[in-house]
Amino acid sequence: MLVAEVIDHPGLRRVLERGGYAGGNEREFYGKTEVFNHVTEQVLRFGSAAGAANYLSWLRAHSAQSLGAPRSITATRLGAGGFVYRPQGCGCHTETPTYLIAWRHGNLALSVLASGAGASPGTVIALARRLDGAAA
DSSP: OTGGGSSOHHHHHHHHHHTTOOEEEEEEEEOOOSSOSEEEEEEEEOSSHHHHHHHHHHHHHHHHHHHOSEEEEEEOSSSEEEEEEEEOOOOSTTOOOEEEEEEEETTEEEEEEEESTTOOHHHHHHHHHHHHHHHO
16 A cells, blocks of 8 residues: 555565565544644554665655655654655645654654644644654
8 A cells, every 4th residue: 555655666665675564554634623634644664673764765755756845854853864844835825834754763664744724843743752652
């Protein structure tokens, strides 16, 4: 299912196979609140920390294909090898702030993709911290 959702099917398949991908969980939430209208959380388990790190590298390199060109890509202090990706957006008055935060916790690769009128680095990192604590 992971491979079917991405543009670079063969590349992701190789990353998963070489990294010893063992399985994962994804939760998705929809609804209109003051902060978020869409949140997707993923926890992927690999055979080693190196496998999870390689997946994060692939995700970072391919985020523009699914989210659009970056406005910014910054490091996050959450876990190891993490990043915060903010797409440029359309620049119009109806633009919805969107953030992807991904990081590694041992052999787990975790990510939170969140969008909504109140989405900000602070609100999305709060979701990421809760996911990190639940997965540890």
